Amino acid sequence: MRRLPLFLILSILVLLAATLKTPDVASANSGKHDDDSAAISYSGNWGYGPNSSRAYDASLSFTNQTGASASFNFVGSRITYIYAMAWNRGEVEVYIDGIFREKFSAYAPEIRWQVARTWRLPYGSHNIQIKAVGNGYIDLDAFHADIPYSPTGTVDNTPSSYVQYIGYTGSNGWTHASNFPEAYGGTVSYSRTGQDGVSFTFYGDRITYVYNKAFNRGRAAITIDGKDLGYIDLYSPTLQWQQSTTFDGLGWNIHTINISVTGQKGTSATDSFVDVDKLTITGGNSFVGVELRVDTIPITHAGKYSHRLWAGIERSDRAQEGEFVTAWFSVNLAPYQHDSAGTTIVYSGKFSQVGLMVTATGIRWFVYSEAKVECLRGTKYWGDIGCLGEVSDLVDDGYWHTVELVSTGQGYWLARVEGVE
Template sequence: MRAARGRSFATFAGGEVDIRLAKATAGTAGPGVQVESDATGAVRLAPVSRLIDNADPAVVYTGTWTPDQETLTANDHFGTQATSNTAGSTAELTFTSTGIGLYSVKAESRGIIKVFIDGTLADTIDLYAPIGGIGGPSELVFRSAALPHGQHTIKVECTGTKGPYANGRYGQIDAFHVVNPIIDSASGRIVYSGAWTHSAAQPWTSGDLHGTESYSKQSGDTATTTFQGTGIRVICCKGPNEGIAEILVDGRPPTEVDLYAPTKQFQQMVFEHSGMPDGEHTVTLKVLGRKNASSLASFVVIDAFEVIEPDPYASTTNPGVDLIVSARLNYTRLNWGNYIDPPINLPAGWSATARLRLLP
């Protein structure tokens, strides 16, 4: 991605804000965009790194769905939505995570939808609200129960029915919120130092998350990741060739864990630290090159880290956001826009780094 500069103005809650695109870079974690506010004002923010838009090709539609025009999607994530009032029309998404949520817009024209998880009815939702026009702001209308980490399917079905006060039967889909607290050994978010070997789709990785693992027996080798949450779990393989590892969180006193087991054991939670303030933290797994007397070797095998979050669906409430969503902005000198959501106030000179996903 090439560095760029530009300026635009937007009106929020009656105040005009000058927003400058300061720079764009592509690093090891993916493309990044830095956005700065030149004046005190309000900017609409949304943590969208876990959102899958309704227009994403991964969402499979059956029946009759209509992608609504721009003037009806000002309250939607990514400025898109799909609606249907045909009974039996479905939208289905296959995902890999530990949970899934559904964003929709409630309005007086909305009807009733059903949500299925892995083929089982999870909820029946009435999308009616006494709001005319394009409806209220997009909101989380469904969140699944905790799921075992792996591949799952969510299906949203339009029932063609409505409540007693609705004047329409429309089901509406804005986006899906994927809950994925797993940082896989091959995700690119882990910084490895030393002589680690990275394996995937091998007989010895068959029971690992995503079929991947990284291992080393060299004393002093480390695997480090930074995460946002209140705690962390370390998931490793245990086995007859495994040795002793050291785990450090935010510079606290290290904890040693013995990874030996008489037989191979996949996806073992060998360490957990919780109760930290919600924010950014760092965890490091270190190879000590030692083992107990029963082990045949001193290998340390990392499968994944699992982040502990107070509420995986919670919106970001501080300036540490993932992306500024232009579709949610109320552009200056236009006679319509999103006036409903409460603004997030940013001081002059505020900046943040965000990841940007470009839709086809």
């Protein structure tokens, strides 16, 4: 006899009381922590679904008891709550460090797996708690401390291209084809199996989903940060390559888009395939956005600093010059005072800067300091005096760009570069 999927029986399930351990949990390290992790403590009656193949690590925990909660201690600068949306879902309250952050509904007309919401925080020890409000079920698939995210740019559909940022659910239903020269990079990923999906975490203000329309295409459901953004019908009587839909005004932040295969189609379509060709991330006309963590440097400045830089060198000279530095912009973070004449700045402590460097091939961010500096992942020590990031994104050679450095006042600086029209 065929076994019914978990979600098909949730609406008629009499939830069994589950006596779950609530240990005194120490703070967890960065990374993804499944719902059955010992780092998560539960309060109230929760059920456990160990055979949810499209959930992270094939399991999730669920409850419909008002006031039931799950709590997770972690160390990091951001926390992501991963869950499923469905027709029998109710409202969730989120508390971080005991402070109410928001309430939202997990309802969707169909099942959408591994939906994600991320909150950014000052680096340190924190606690997140999710609580059931009522009006249906809530679930916990996983918590992810310091989720990796893609910077601005273009990401191909293949899982190996940006494996840490892009993920496919229902892998048995997805085909990753490489024999389509009309598609971006010659590759396209597609599935016709309902509840399959792809999730992608990025940093920016705008994302463009690029797909291919055809006579056998169905409807894709779009979710960004847990918000239901409706459907895209990929049907067309003729084949149309690299069509696109853009979602903008998201706010310059970390976001997760979920593209779900609904298994639905219009009357003229011959099948219900949904495909992913590429994803393009921008922030308006921004080319790069990075987060600079400088916890070990005293923050003595606040506000936003902006400058214009000339990007790159002439293309004919690129091969000879390599990564020739044409411009850089930084903010000095060291405490200082003026001399007795009031004309010369005298630094009383170690000299420190945070800034951006424009090269022929892209943007590097850097932290320059005579004091010890903790380097971020993806960066390296720069001559024992600071940290130098890898090249982030291509910029337009031979054009002006606006560079901004923004202090959060919490040990963080945000940086972005925008092309000047």
